[in-house]
Amino acid sequence: MSEHKEVFSAGLIKEDYITVEAQALLELAAALVPNLAARARQTEIDGKVPQASIDEIAEAGLFAVLQPKRWGGAELDPRVFYRIQMILAQGCMSTAWIYGVISVHNWQLPLFPEQAQQDVWQEDRSTLIASTYMPVGRAQAVEGGFTFSGRWGFSSGCEHCEWIFLGALLPKEDGSEGVEHTTFLLPKSDFSIEKNWDVHGLQGTGSHDIVVDNVFVPAHRTQRTNNHSDAGCPGRVLNQGWLYKIPFTQVFQRAVSTACIGALDGAIEVFKQRASAHVGKHGSKTAEDPNAQFAVTAAMMTSDQLKLVMMRNYERIVNCAKSGENLEVEERLLQRAQAASVPKLCGEHADELLRACAGSGLYKSNPIERVFRDIHQARGHIANNGDAYMRAHGSVMLGLPNLDPFI
Numbered sequence: 001m002s003e004h005k006e007v008f009s010a011g012l013i014k015e016d017y018i019t020v021e022a023q024a025l026l027e028l029a030a031a032l033v034p035n036l037a038a039r040a041r042q043t044e045i046d047g048k049v050p051q052a053s054i055d056e057i058a059e060a061g062l063f064a065v066l067q068p069k070r071w072g073g074a075e076l077d078p079r080v081f082y083r084i085q086m087i088l089a090q091g092c093m094s095t096a097w098i099y100g101v102i103s104v105h106n107w108q109l110p111l112f113p114e115q116a117q118q119d120v121w122q123e124d125r126s127t128l129i130a131s132t133y134m135p136v137g138r139a140q141a142v143e144g145g146f147t148f149s150g151r152w153g154f155s156s157g158c159e160h161c162e163w164i165f166l167g168a169l170l171p172k173e174d175g176s177e178g179v180e181h182t183t184f185l186l187p188k189s190d191f192s193i194e195k196n197w198d199v200h201g202l203q204g205t206g207s208h209d210i211v212v213d214n215v216f217v218p219a220h221r222t223q224r225t226n227n228h229s230d231a232g233c234p235g236r237v238l239n240q241g242w243l244y245k246i247p248f249t250q251v252f253q254r255a256v257s258t259a260c261i262g263a264l265d266g267a268i269e270v271f272k273q274r275a276s277a278h279v280g281k282h283g284s285k286t287a288e289d290p291n292a293q294f295a296v297t298a299a300m301m302t303s304d305q306l307k308l309v310m311m312r313n314y315e316r317i318v319n320c321a322k323s324g325e326n327l328e329v330e331e332r333l334l335q336r337a338q339a340a341s342v343p344k345l346c347g348e349h350a351d352e353l354l355r356a357c358a359g360s361g362l363y364k365s366n367p368i369e370r371v372f373r374d375i376h377q378a379r380g381h382i383a384n385n386g387d388a389y390m391r392a393h394g395s396v397m398l399g400l401p402n403l404d405p406f407i
Helices: 004-010 020-046 052-057 078-091 095-112 114-121 247-253 257-278 290-323 329-340 342-356 368-377 388-396
Strands: 129-142 147-155 162-170 179-186 192-194 208-220 222-224
Touching: 004 114, 020 052, 020 078, 020 095, 020 147, 020 368, 052 095, 078 095, 078 290, 095 114, 095 147, 095 247, 095 257, 095 368, 114 179, 114 208, 114 329, 129 179, 129 208, 129 342, 147 162, 162 208, 179 208, 247 290, 247 329, 257 290, 257 342, 257 368, 329 342, 329 388, 342 368, 342 388
Parallel strands: 129 162
Antiparallel strands: 129 147, 147 208, 162 179, 179 222, 192 208
């Protein structure tokens, strides 16, 4: 692991959130990177993160970084979580991707009614939850809950999880016109996995389809995803820490973009090692190529800048959660656009690093080739459509109303 420590240790970013426990978790994450890197190629071939990697992450306590202390978790600042994800991504972006989304579920479940938390964690506090939030579920209200059916795509890491969060649209609870996104919680016995993840990047995430056929979901296993009030988050009665007062989007958004920064860091380190040793067919080292020199520094500059913006923005989010202040919509839109643009910016530099490897870098034995594909696949996630979120912010800056209900 060779994290760009200058950003975090040069006083450019306040690190008052790094407790002794947080530092220990960061070090445990760093210790896993060689194993993840060694398994990365096989992870891709198998289309699934090896159980050994899941076990190591769980044993290190990394899945529990956002889980409430009352359920055995660490309940730490999300900036610790994002840093862990970046570290893991240096070894394997697929592993870091499913780590990110699964760990966010350990943050969201505490917003559900207490009974739902007991359903999942009463017997085993290490139980993991998968998800696919696309609002395609068909729900019919019945006594005590809903009958529920549907087919969802892109459930990353679902083969490792015993429960799942699924998205649907329901009429608004306050009776006003329109619908609102709702997260449904289901046990493994209520859904099936249809393996169809045949893609060009992030292959190891195993993001298969989920199918549900007319099952009953009790009302306590539902939560209005974007209702950030105490009434909309009944789990706050017992989970009273500021961590559970952050709006869903502000936690989830970074969980699907931050792995790209860590993967770019990993590619930079591989490139530095290759460039210093590789001699091309024309007899000169890659390190002597001006394109290589430019590419490595440009990538490092972007990585530093992305981390600076992320940590500055998240400091604002944390301070607001602690004080009860709400970020203005303009700031939320800008932060979302910045988070969503991470994969695009990282992808551009992965392109240049791969180009500077020349022909010898195109083999699948070159980890940069995999990072190139993984980051470009990440750009396809709806939350990583940076161009759309930049336009959303731009329209408000030009005097038009905000039309994004998820912000």
